[in-house]
Amino acid sequence: MIEPSRELRDVCAIVGAGNSRLGRVPGVSSLDLLVEAMHNAIVDAGVKVTDIDGIICRGPDESYAHHQLIGARLGINARFSTTLDNGGASQILGVALATMAIKAGMASTVIIGFGRDSWSRTHSSKEANLRNETRPDSQLAHEFGPEYGFFGAVAAHAFGATRHMHLYGTTRDQFGAIAVAFREHALRNPDAQMKKPLTMAQYHEAAPVVEPFGLLDCSLRSDAAGAVIVTSRERARDLRQPPVSIKGFGSFNNLRGWFADDNMVTTAAKNSGEAAYRMAGVGPADIGTAQIYDCFTYMVLTQLEDYGFCKKGEGGPFVASGALRMGGRLPTNTSGGQLSEAHCEGMLQVVEGARQMRHTYSAERQVAGANVALVSGHGGNQVCHSTLILGRA
Amino acid sequence: MPDAVKKPIPRPSPESAPYWQAAREHRLEIQHCDACGQFWFPPSLSCPHCLASDFTWTPVSGRGKIFSFVTYHRVYHPAFAKEVPYVVALVELDEGPRLLTNIVGVPPEQVVCNMPVEVTFDDYDEGVAVPKFTPLKAET
Secondary structure (H helix, E strand, O other): OOOOOHHHOOOEEEEEEEEOOOEOOOOOOHHHHHHHHHHHHHHHHOOOHHHOOEEEEOOOOOOOOHHHHHHHHHOOOOOEEEEOOEOEOHHHHHHHHHHHHHHOOOOOEEEEEEEEEHHHHHOOOHHHHHHHHOOOHHHOOOOOOHHHOOOOHHHHHHHHHHHHHHHHOOOHHHHHHHHHHHHHHHHOOOOOOOOOOOOHHHHHHOOEEEEOEEHHHEOOOOEEEEEEEEEEHHHHOOOOOOOEEEEEEEEEEOOOOOOOOOOOOOOOHHHHHHHHHHHHOOOHHHOOEEEOOOOEHHHHHHHHHHOOOOOOOOHHHHHHOOOOOOOOOOOEOOOOHHHHOOOOOOHHHHHHHHHHHHOOOOOOOOOOOOOEEEEEEEEOOOOEEEEEEEEEO | OOOOOOOOOOOOOOOOHHHHHHHHOOOOEEEEEOOOOOEEOOOOOOOOOOOOOOEEEEEOOOEEEEEEEEEEOOOOOHHHOOOOOEEEEEEEEOOOOEEEEEEOOOOHHHOOOOOEEEEEEEEOOOOOEEEEEEEOOOOO
Protein backbone atom coordinates (compact mmCIF):
# COMPACT_ATOMS: atom_id res chain seq x y z
CA MET A 1 0.00 0.00 0.00
CA ILE A 2 1.15 3.52 -0.80
CA GLU A 3 2.31 5.42 2.28
CA PRO A 4 0.43 8.66 2.78
CA SER A 5 2.71 11.67 2.93
CA ARG A 6 3.82 12.64 6.40
CA GLU A 7 4.88 16.00 5.03
CA LEU A 8 1.31 17.17 5.48
CA ARG A 9 1.09 16.12 9.14
CA ASP A 10 0.56 19.10 11.46
CA VAL A 11 1.14 21.59 8.62
CA CYS A 12 -2.33 23.15 8.65
CA ALA A 13 -4.95 23.87 11.27
CA ILE A 14 -8.66 24.40 11.57
CA VAL A 15 -8.99 27.93 12.92
CA GLY A 16 -12.71 28.54 12.59
CA ALA A 17 -15.84 26.43 12.86
CA GLY A 18 -19.48 27.31 12.51
CA ASN A 19 -22.92 25.90 12.03
CA SER A 20 -26.19 27.35 10.82
CA ARG A 21 -29.50 27.02 12.60
CA LEU A 22 -30.27 23.29 12.61
CA GLY A 23 -33.36 21.19 12.21
CA ARG A 24 -36.46 22.85 10.85
CA VAL A 25 -35.52 26.17 9.28
CA PRO A 26 -38.36 26.90 6.85
CA GLY A 27 -37.93 29.42 4.07
CA VAL A 28 -34.13 29.23 3.97
CA SER A 29 -32.36 27.61 1.03
CA SER A 30 -29.43 25.24 1.39
CA LEU A 31 -27.18 27.96 -0.01
CA ASP A 32 -28.40 30.51 2.55
CA LEU A 33 -27.86 27.98 5.35
CA LEU A 34 -24.34 27.36 4.11
CA VAL A 35 -23.54 31.06 3.93
CA GLU A 36 -24.92 31.43 7.49
CA ALA A 37 -22.58 28.67 8.71
CA MET A 38 -19.66 30.24 6.84
CA HIS A 39 -20.35 33.65 8.36
CA ASN A 40 -20.32 32.03 11.79
CA ALA A 41 -17.03 30.27 11.03
CA ILE A 42 -15.46 33.53 9.81
CA VAL A 43 -16.54 35.40 12.96
CA ASP A 44 -15.38 32.48 15.10
CA ALA A 45 -11.92 32.52 13.49
CA GLY A 46 -11.56 36.28 13.62
CA VAL A 47 -10.31 36.42 10.03
CA LYS A 48 -11.32 39.09 7.55
CA VAL A 49 -13.41 37.67 4.75
CA THR A 50 -10.86 39.12 2.31
CA ASP A 51 -8.17 36.93 3.92
CA ILE A 52 -9.97 33.89 2.54
CA ASP A 53 -8.57 32.92 -0.84
CA GLY A 54 -9.93 29.41 -1.17
CA ILE A 55 -13.45 27.91 -1.27
CA ILE A 56 -14.20 24.19 -1.31
CA CYS A 57 -17.70 22.83 -1.05
CA ARG A 58 -19.95 20.07 -2.13
CA GLY A 59 -22.94 21.42 -3.94
CA PRO A 60 -26.48 20.13 -3.78
CA ASP A 61 -27.06 17.75 -6.68
CA GLU A 62 -29.02 20.23 -8.77
CA SER A 63 -26.39 22.96 -8.51
CA TYR A 64 -23.64 23.83 -11.00
CA ALA A 65 -20.33 25.33 -9.74
CA HIS A 66 -21.73 25.86 -6.25
CA HIS A 67 -18.46 27.43 -5.08
CA GLN A 68 -19.08 30.37 -7.42
CA LEU A 69 -22.41 31.09 -5.75
CA ILE A 70 -20.69 31.02 -2.36
CA GLY A 71 -17.98 33.42 -3.52
CA ALA A 72 -20.68 35.79 -4.75
CA ARG A 73 -22.49 35.69 -1.41
CA LEU A 74 -19.30 36.18 0.59
CA GLY A 75 -18.17 38.90 -1.82
CA ILE A 76 -14.75 37.43 -2.47
CA ASN A 77 -12.60 36.19 -5.32
CA ALA A 78 -10.52 33.10 -4.69
CA ARG A 79 -7.20 31.74 -5.88
CA PHE A 80 -8.45 28.18 -5.37
CA SER A 81 -12.07 27.13 -5.58
CA THR A 82 -13.94 23.98 -6.48
CA THR A 83 -16.98 21.87 -5.84
CA LEU A 84 -16.31 18.19 -5.25
CA ASP A 85 -18.50 15.15 -4.83
CA ASN A 86 -17.84 11.94 -2.98
CA GLY A 87 -21.19 11.73 -1.22
CA GLY A 88 -20.99 11.95 2.56
CA ALA A 89 -17.24 11.40 2.30
CA SER A 90 -16.91 14.78 0.55
CA GLN A 91 -16.60 17.08 3.53
CA ILE A 92 -13.40 15.53 4.92
CA LEU A 93 -11.98 15.38 1.40
CA GLY A 94 -12.59 19.15 1.33
CA VAL A 95 -10.40 19.61 4.42
CA ALA A 96 -7.74 17.32 2.90
CA LEU A 97 -7.80 19.20 -0.40
CA ALA A 98 -7.52 22.52 1.42
CA THR A 99 -4.41 21.25 3.21
CA MET A 100 -2.88 20.14 -0.09
CA ALA A 101 -3.74 23.45 -1.77
CA ILE A 102 -2.16 25.45 1.06
CA LYS A 103 0.96 23.27 1.07
CA ALA A 104 1.20 23.70 -2.71
CA GLY A 105 1.02 27.46 -2.39
CA MET A 106 -2.27 27.65 -4.25
CA ALA A 107 -4.14 29.24 -1.37
CA SER A 108 -3.41 30.48 2.15
CA THR A 109 -6.77 30.36 3.94
CA VAL A 110 -9.55 28.08 2.73
CA ILE A 111 -13.19 27.86 3.79
CA ILE A 112 -14.90 24.47 3.48
CA GLY A 113 -18.58 23.83 3.99
CA PHE A 114 -21.74 21.98 3.16
CA GLY A 115 -25.40 22.83 3.57
CA ARG A 116 -28.66 21.09 2.86
CA ASP A 117 -32.36 21.79 3.30
CA SER A 118 -33.46 18.21 3.63
CA TRP A 119 -36.31 18.85 6.05
CA SER A 120 -37.77 21.77 4.13
CA ARG A 121 -37.36 19.97 0.83
CA THR A 122 -39.01 16.73 1.88
CA HIS A 123 -40.97 17.03 5.10
CA SER A 124 -42.18 20.60 5.59
CA SER A 125 -45.47 20.07 3.71
CA LYS A 126 -47.43 17.62 1.59
CA GLU A 127 -46.17 19.45 -1.49
CA ALA A 128 -42.58 19.03 -0.34
CA ASN A 129 -43.17 15.33 0.27
CA LEU A 130 -44.57 14.98 -3.21
CA ARG A 131 -41.65 16.84 -4.76
CA ASN A 132 -39.34 14.42 -3.03
CA GLU A 133 -41.00 11.56 -4.88
CA THR A 134 -40.51 13.14 -8.27
CA ARG A 135 -36.77 12.81 -8.54
CA PRO A 136 -35.40 13.07 -12.05
CA ASP A 137 -35.61 9.85 -13.98
CA SER A 138 -31.85 9.86 -14.59
CA GLN A 139 -31.21 9.42 -10.85
CA LEU A 140 -33.53 6.44 -10.42
CA ALA A 141 -32.75 2.76 -10.81
CA HIS A 142 -34.71 1.21 -13.67
CA GLU A 143 -34.08 -2.48 -13.02
CA PHE A 144 -32.67 -4.85 -10.36
CA GLY A 145 -34.35 -2.89 -7.57
CA PRO A 146 -37.69 -1.12 -8.06
CA GLU A 147 -39.47 -4.22 -9.40
CA TYR A 148 -38.69 -5.89 -6.06
CA GLY A 149 -39.81 -2.93 -3.98
CA PHE A 150 -36.20 -2.06 -3.14
CA PHE A 151 -36.10 1.68 -2.48
CA GLY A 152 -34.12 3.98 -0.24
CA ALA A 153 -30.94 4.23 1.79
CA VAL A 154 -32.55 2.66 4.89
CA ALA A 155 -32.82 -0.75 3.24
CA ALA A 156 -29.38 -0.60 1.66
CA HIS A 157 -27.73 -0.04 5.04
CA ALA A 158 -30.08 -2.51 6.75
CA PHE A 159 -28.60 -5.27 4.59
CA GLY A 160 -25.31 -4.72 6.39
CA ALA A 161 -27.01 -4.78 9.77
CA THR A 162 -28.69 -8.13 9.03
CA ARG A 163 -25.42 -9.65 7.87
CA HIS A 164 -23.54 -8.38 10.93
CA MET A 165 -26.24 -9.75 13.23
CA HIS A 166 -25.99 -13.11 11.45
CA LEU A 167 -22.19 -13.32 11.62
CA TYR A 168 -21.62 -11.97 15.13
CA GLY A 169 -24.88 -12.18 17.04
CA THR A 170 -25.23 -8.40 17.14
CA THR A 171 -28.58 -7.29 18.56
CA ARG A 172 -31.02 -4.39 18.23
CA ASP A 173 -30.37 -3.62 21.91
CA GLN A 174 -26.81 -2.82 20.87
CA PHE A 175 -27.98 -0.58 18.02
CA GLY A 176 -30.28 1.07 20.55
CA ALA A 177 -27.36 1.84 22.86
CA ILE A 178 -25.93 4.01 20.07
CA ALA A 179 -29.16 5.94 19.54
CA VAL A 180 -29.62 6.48 23.28
CA ALA A 181 -26.02 7.65 23.84
CA PHE A 182 -26.17 10.19 21.01
CA ARG A 183 -29.49 11.53 22.28
CA GLU A 184 -27.89 12.13 25.66
CA HIS A 185 -25.22 14.20 23.92
CA ALA A 186 -27.80 16.15 21.91
CA LEU A 187 -29.58 17.21 25.11
CA ARG A 188 -26.41 19.10 26.12
CA ASN A 189 -26.27 20.83 22.71
CA PRO A 190 -28.71 23.76 22.53
CA ASP A 191 -28.54 23.79 18.71
CA ALA A 192 -29.56 20.12 18.34
CA GLN A 193 -32.74 19.19 16.50
CA MET A 194 -33.84 16.57 19.06
CA LYS A 195 -34.77 18.01 22.44
CA LYS A 196 -36.33 15.13 24.38
CA PRO A 197 -34.65 12.25 26.22
CA LEU A 198 -34.73 8.81 24.61
CA THR A 199 -35.04 5.55 26.53
CA MET A 200 -34.22 2.06 25.32
CA ALA A 201 -37.92 1.18 25.64
CA GLN A 202 -38.84 4.07 23.32
CA TYR A 203 -36.18 2.94 20.87
CA HIS A 204 -37.77 -0.50 20.68
CA GLU A 205 -41.32 0.88 20.49
CA ALA A 206 -40.58 3.09 17.46
CA ALA A 207 -42.17 1.97 14.22
CA PRO A 208 -40.24 -0.54 12.12
CA VAL A 209 -39.13 0.97 8.79
CA VAL A 210 -37.04 -1.64 7.02
CA GLU A 211 -36.16 -4.40 9.44
CA PRO A 212 -33.83 -4.65 11.26
CA PHE A 213 -34.08 -0.82 11.35
CA GLY A 214 -36.81 1.05 13.14
CA LEU A 215 -37.38 4.78 12.97
CA LEU A 216 -34.78 5.55 15.66
CA ASP A 217 -32.02 3.68 13.84
CA CYS A 218 -32.31 6.30 11.10
CA SER A 219 -30.69 9.73 10.98
CA LEU A 220 -32.72 12.92 10.80
CA ARG A 221 -34.10 14.94 7.93
CA SER A 222 -32.53 18.31 8.64
CA ASP A 223 -32.04 21.78 7.37
CA ALA A 224 -28.40 22.21 8.35
CA ALA A 225 -25.05 23.60 7.34
CA GLY A 226 -21.54 23.60 8.73
CA ALA A 227 -18.25 25.21 7.77
CA VAL A 228 -14.62 25.24 8.85
CA ILE A 229 -11.65 27.44 7.96
CA VAL A 230 -8.22 25.96 7.32
CA THR A 231 -4.94 27.83 7.20
CA SER A 232 -1.25 27.16 7.84
CA ARG A 233 -0.10 26.48 11.41
CA GLU A 234 2.03 29.63 11.15
CA ARG A 235 -0.90 31.90 10.36
CA ALA A 236 -3.03 30.08 12.89
CA ARG A 237 -0.86 31.37 15.76
CA ASP A 238 -2.09 34.92 15.30
CA LEU A 239 -5.78 34.09 15.19
CA ARG A 240 -8.45 34.16 17.85
CA GLN A 241 -9.09 30.48 18.56
CA PRO A 242 -6.79 27.75 19.86
CA PRO A 243 -5.70 26.18 16.56
CA VAL A 244 -6.68 22.57 15.90
CA SER A 245 -3.97 20.70 14.05
CA ILE A 246 -4.78 18.60 11.00
CA LYS A 247 -2.67 15.56 11.81
CA GLY A 248 -3.76 13.14 9.13
CA PHE A 249 -6.40 12.16 6.63
CA GLY A 250 -7.19 9.22 4.43
CA SER A 251 -9.80 7.92 2.10
CA PHE A 252 -10.81 4.66 0.53
CA ASN A 253 -13.62 3.68 -1.79
CA ASN A 254 -15.00 0.16 -2.16
CA LEU A 255 -16.23 0.95 -5.65
CA ARG A 256 -16.98 -2.69 -6.43
CA GLY A 257 -20.10 -2.01 -4.45
CA TRP A 258 -21.84 -2.43 -1.13
CA PHE A 259 -23.21 -5.82 -2.21
CA ALA A 260 -19.80 -7.08 -3.38
CA ASP A 261 -17.22 -8.97 -1.32
CA ASP A 262 -17.70 -8.35 2.44
CA ASN A 263 -18.10 -4.60 2.03
CA MET A 264 -21.35 -4.33 3.97
CA VAL A 265 -19.59 -5.68 7.08
CA THR A 266 -15.98 -4.55 6.65
CA THR A 267 -16.41 -1.09 5.21
CA ALA A 268 -14.05 1.28 3.41
CA ALA A 269 -13.43 2.86 6.84
CA LYS A 270 -10.81 0.15 7.43
CA ASN A 271 -8.42 1.20 4.67
CA SER A 272 -9.30 4.87 4.98
CA GLY A 273 -8.55 4.77 8.70
CA GLU A 274 -5.26 2.92 8.31
CA ALA A 275 -4.07 5.58 5.86
CA ALA A 276 -5.09 8.39 8.21
CA TYR A 277 -3.48 6.72 11.24
CA ARG A 278 -0.21 6.32 9.35
CA MET A 279 -0.18 9.93 8.21
CA ALA A 280 -0.95 11.17 11.71
CA GLY A 281 1.43 8.76 13.42
CA VAL A 282 -1.25 7.63 15.86
CA GLY A 283 -3.39 4.56 16.45
CA PRO A 284 -6.81 3.78 17.86
CA ALA A 285 -5.51 3.88 21.45
CA ASP A 286 -4.54 7.55 21.01
CA ILE A 287 -8.03 8.67 19.97
CA GLY A 288 -9.85 10.48 22.78
CA THR A 289 -13.11 11.17 20.95
CA ALA A 290 -14.64 10.00 17.68
CA GLN A 291 -17.13 11.78 15.45
CA ILE A 292 -18.52 9.00 13.28
CA TYR A 293 -20.77 9.31 10.22
CA ASP A 294 -23.99 7.99 11.72
CA CYS A 295 -26.53 7.78 8.92
CA PHE A 296 -27.80 4.67 10.72
CA THR A 297 -26.97 3.13 14.10
CA TYR A 298 -25.35 0.05 12.57
CA MET A 299 -22.94 2.18 10.56
CA VAL A 300 -21.44 3.51 13.79
CA LEU A 301 -20.95 0.02 15.17
CA THR A 302 -19.23 -1.37 12.10
CA GLN A 303 -17.01 1.70 11.62
CA LEU A 304 -15.83 1.51 15.24
CA GLU A 305 -14.65 -2.03 14.46
CA ASP A 306 -13.09 -0.99 11.14
CA TYR A 307 -11.19 1.80 12.91
CA GLY A 308 -9.77 -0.70 15.37
CA PHE A 309 -11.48 0.51 18.56
CA CYS A 310 -12.51 -3.10 19.04
CA LYS A 311 -12.18 -6.29 17.00
CA LYS A 312 -14.47 -7.04 14.06
CA GLY A 313 -17.61 -8.57 15.51
CA GLU A 314 -17.17 -7.04 18.95
CA GLY A 315 -18.80 -3.71 18.17
CA GLY A 316 -22.05 -4.79 19.80
CA PRO A 317 -20.61 -5.42 23.28
CA PHE A 318 -18.37 -2.36 22.84
CA VAL A 319 -21.24 0.07 22.32
CA ALA A 320 -23.44 -1.66 24.90
CA SER A 321 -20.72 -1.14 27.53
CA GLY A 322 -21.42 2.59 27.51
CA ALA A 323 -18.18 3.33 25.64
CA LEU A 324 -19.78 6.05 23.51
CA ARG A 325 -21.18 8.10 26.40
CA MET A 326 -19.44 11.02 28.09
CA GLY A 327 -17.00 9.46 30.54
CA GLY A 328 -16.97 6.23 28.51
CA ARG A 329 -13.99 4.69 26.80
CA LEU A 330 -14.57 6.60 23.54
CA PRO A 331 -17.10 9.44 23.79
CA THR A 332 -18.56 9.54 20.29
CA ASN A 333 -20.72 12.01 18.37
CA THR A 334 -20.59 14.33 21.32
CA SER A 335 -22.88 16.94 19.76
CA GLY A 336 -25.60 14.34 19.08
CA GLY A 337 -24.58 13.19 15.62
CA GLN A 338 -26.83 12.83 12.62
CA LEU A 339 -29.16 10.69 14.70
CA SER A 340 -29.95 13.49 17.16
CA GLU A 341 -28.15 16.79 16.38
CA ALA A 342 -28.83 17.21 12.64
CA HIS A 343 -27.92 15.40 9.42
CA CYS A 344 -25.48 17.46 7.39
CA GLU A 345 -23.70 14.64 5.54
CA GLY A 346 -20.74 14.59 7.91
CA MET A 347 -19.98 18.33 7.97
CA LEU A 348 -21.12 18.76 11.57
CA GLN A 349 -18.86 15.87 12.58
CA VAL A 350 -15.89 17.92 11.33
CA VAL A 351 -17.16 20.99 13.20
CA GLU A 352 -17.59 19.05 16.45
CA GLY A 353 -14.22 17.32 16.13
CA ALA A 354 -12.55 20.72 15.83
CA ARG A 355 -14.47 22.19 18.77
CA GLN A 356 -13.55 19.26 21.01
CA MET A 357 -9.85 19.76 20.23
CA ARG A 358 -9.96 23.39 21.37
CA HIS A 359 -10.83 22.36 24.93
CA THR A 360 -13.03 25.44 25.30
CA TYR A 361 -16.34 23.67 25.91
CA SER A 362 -17.99 23.73 29.30
CA ALA A 363 -17.17 20.69 31.43
CA GLU A 364 -20.43 18.89 30.59
CA ARG A 365 -19.70 18.96 26.83
CA GLN A 366 -15.91 18.63 26.84
CA VAL A 367 -14.36 15.18 26.52
CA ALA A 368 -11.84 15.50 29.32
CA GLY A 369 -8.27 14.69 28.39
CA ALA A 370 -8.99 14.09 24.68
CA ASN A 371 -5.97 15.27 22.70
CA VAL A 372 -6.70 13.52 19.40
CA ALA A 373 -10.05 13.25 17.60
CA LEU A 374 -11.07 10.98 14.74
CA VAL A 375 -13.75 12.11 12.28
CA SER A 376 -15.32 9.90 9.62
CA GLY A 377 -17.26 10.52 6.42
CA HIS A 378 -19.23 7.89 4.53
CA GLY A 379 -21.37 7.95 1.42
CA GLY A 380 -21.47 7.47 -2.34
CA ASN A 381 -23.81 4.45 -2.36
CA GLN A 382 -22.39 3.23 0.96
CA VAL A 383 -18.85 2.58 -0.28
CA CYS A 384 -16.95 5.89 -0.25
CA HIS A 385 -15.13 6.82 2.94
CA SER A 386 -12.84 9.50 4.32
CA THR A 387 -11.10 9.96 7.66
CA LEU A 388 -9.73 13.04 9.39
CA ILE A 389 -7.52 13.03 12.47
CA LEU A 390 -7.34 16.26 14.45
CA GLY A 391 -5.24 17.13 17.45
CA ARG A 392 -4.51 19.88 19.91
CA ALA A 393 -1.90 22.15 18.39
CA MET B 1 -56.00 -5.43 -10.71
CA PRO B 2 -57.49 -2.86 -13.07
CA ASP B 3 -57.37 0.25 -10.87
CA ALA B 4 -54.49 -0.65 -8.62
CA VAL B 5 -51.11 0.99 -9.00
CA LYS B 6 -48.79 -1.34 -10.85
CA LYS B 7 -45.38 -2.36 -9.63
CA PRO B 8 -42.49 -0.78 -11.50
CA ILE B 9 -41.65 -2.82 -14.57
CA PRO B 10 -37.95 -3.35 -15.20
CA ARG B 11 -36.69 -1.14 -18.00
CA PRO B 12 -33.86 -3.11 -19.60
CA SER B 13 -30.70 -1.48 -20.83
CA PRO B 14 -29.07 -2.77 -24.03
CA GLU B 15 -26.75 -4.86 -21.83
CA SER B 16 -29.51 -6.40 -19.73
CA ALA B 17 -32.09 -7.09 -22.47
CA PRO B 18 -31.04 -10.76 -22.95
CA TYR B 19 -31.43 -11.35 -19.18
CA TRP B 20 -35.02 -10.15 -19.24
CA GLN B 21 -35.79 -12.01 -22.47
CA ALA B 22 -34.68 -15.29 -20.84
CA ALA B 23 -36.64 -14.45 -17.68
CA ARG B 24 -39.75 -13.96 -19.80
CA GLU B 25 -39.29 -17.61 -20.81
CA HIS B 26 -38.72 -18.54 -17.15
CA ARG B 27 -35.02 -19.20 -17.57
CA LEU B 28 -32.33 -17.62 -15.38
CA GLU B 29 -29.37 -16.78 -17.62
CA ILE B 30 -26.36 -14.66 -16.79
CA GLN B 31 -23.17 -13.74 -18.58
CA HIS B 32 -20.30 -16.23 -18.60
CA CYS B 33 -16.86 -15.03 -19.65
CA ASP B 34 -15.38 -16.91 -22.61
CA ALA B 35 -11.88 -15.90 -21.52
CA CYS B 36 -11.68 -16.51 -17.75
CA GLY B 37 -14.69 -18.76 -17.29
CA GLN B 38 -16.33 -16.76 -14.51
CA PHE B 39 -19.93 -15.63 -14.28
CA TRP B 40 -20.92 -12.06 -13.56
CA PHE B 41 -23.93 -9.97 -12.66
CA PRO B 42 -25.35 -7.31 -13.12
CA PRO B 43 -25.02 -7.30 -16.90
CA SER B 44 -22.28 -5.27 -18.54
CA LEU B 45 -20.41 -5.39 -21.82
CA SER B 46 -17.12 -6.67 -20.43
CA CYS B 47 -16.10 -9.13 -17.74
CA PRO B 48 -15.43 -7.36 -14.40
CA HIS B 49 -12.97 -10.15 -13.50
CA CYS B 50 -10.66 -9.92 -16.56
CA LEU B 51 -12.12 -7.10 -18.75
CA ALA B 52 -12.54 -9.46 -21.73
CA SER B 53 -15.52 -8.63 -23.90
CA ASP B 54 -16.38 -12.08 -25.25
CA PHE B 55 -19.13 -13.75 -23.25
CA THR B 56 -22.02 -16.16 -23.54
CA TRP B 57 -25.44 -15.83 -21.92
CA THR B 58 -25.58 -19.10 -19.99
CA PRO B 59 -28.35 -20.78 -17.99
CA VAL B 60 -27.50 -21.19 -14.30
CA SER B 61 -28.81 -23.59 -11.68
CA GLY B 62 -31.16 -21.05 -10.14
CA ARG B 63 -30.01 -22.22 -6.74
CA GLY B 64 -28.16 -20.29 -4.11
CA LYS B 65 -28.12 -19.02 -0.55
CA ILE B 66 -29.40 -15.86 1.08
CA PHE B 67 -26.39 -13.62 1.75
CA SER B 68 -28.42 -10.98 3.56
CA PHE B 69 -31.95 -9.60 3.55
CA VAL B 70 -34.25 -6.88 4.86
CA THR B 71 -37.97 -6.76 5.60
CA TYR B 72 -39.94 -3.73 4.43
CA HIS B 73 -42.61 -2.44 6.78
CA ARG B 74 -42.87 1.05 5.35
CA VAL B 75 -44.56 1.56 2.00
CA TYR B 76 -42.16 3.40 -0.31
CA HIS B 77 -44.28 2.86 -3.45
CA PRO B 78 -48.08 2.50 -3.53
CA ALA B 79 -47.88 -0.73 -5.54
CA PHE B 80 -46.33 -2.41 -2.51
CA ALA B 81 -48.96 -1.26 0.01
CA LYS B 82 -50.55 -4.70 0.13
CA GLU B 83 -47.21 -6.51 0.14
CA VAL B 84 -45.78 -5.27 3.45
CA PRO B 85 -44.12 -6.87 5.25
CA TYR B 86 -42.09 -8.20 2.32
CA VAL B 87 -38.52 -9.44 2.07
CA VAL B 88 -35.84 -8.05 -0.26
CA ALA B 89 -32.78 -10.28 -0.27
CA LEU B 90 -29.36 -10.60 -1.79
CA VAL B 91 -29.04 -14.16 -3.05
CA GLU B 92 -25.63 -15.60 -3.84
CA LEU B 93 -26.01 -18.08 -6.67
CA ASP B 94 -24.12 -21.37 -6.56
CA GLU B 95 -22.23 -19.99 -9.60
CA GLY B 96 -21.00 -16.99 -7.55
CA PRO B 97 -22.81 -13.80 -8.57
CA ARG B 98 -25.24 -12.11 -6.17
CA LEU B 99 -28.75 -11.06 -7.23
CA LEU B 100 -31.13 -8.65 -5.54
CA THR B 101 -34.54 -10.28 -5.34
CA ASN B 102 -37.61 -11.04 -3.24
CA ILE B 103 -37.99 -14.13 -1.06
CA VAL B 104 -41.47 -15.59 -1.52
CA GLY B 105 -43.35 -18.64 -0.30
CA VAL B 106 -42.17 -18.28 3.30
CA PRO B 107 -43.25 -15.92 6.10
CA PRO B 108 -40.72 -13.06 6.51
CA GLU B 109 -39.98 -14.03 10.12
CA GLN B 110 -38.71 -17.44 8.96
CA VAL B 111 -36.17 -16.01 6.52
CA VAL B 112 -32.54 -16.32 7.69
CA CYS B 113 -29.09 -15.72 6.21
CA ASN B 114 -27.59 -18.77 4.47
CA MET B 115 -31.05 -20.23 3.78
CA PRO B 116 -30.85 -22.35 0.59
CA VAL B 117 -33.20 -20.99 -2.06
CA GLU B 118 -34.15 -21.58 -5.69
CA VAL B 119 -35.53 -19.37 -8.41
CA THR B 120 -39.20 -19.00 -9.24
CA PHE B 121 -40.69 -16.58 -11.74
CA ASP B 122 -43.35 -13.99 -10.99
CA ASP B 123 -45.28 -12.96 -14.11
CA TYR B 124 -45.89 -9.23 -13.90
CA ASP B 125 -48.18 -7.49 -16.35
CA GLU B 126 -46.93 -6.45 -19.77
CA GLY B 127 -45.28 -9.76 -20.55
CA VAL B 128 -42.49 -9.33 -18.00
CA ALA B 129 -41.40 -12.14 -15.66
CA VAL B 130 -39.33 -11.28 -12.60
CA PRO B 131 -37.00 -13.86 -11.02
CA LYS B 132 -37.71 -14.35 -7.32
CA PHE B 133 -36.48 -16.96 -4.86
CA THR B 134 -38.19 -19.43 -2.58
CA PRO B 135 -36.81 -21.89 0.00
CA LEU B 136 -35.21 -24.90 -1.68
CA LYS B 137 -37.35 -27.98 -1.21
CA ALA B 138 -35.55 -30.74 0.64
CA GLU B 139 -33.78 -33.14 -1.73
CA THR B 140 -35.42 -36.56 -1.86
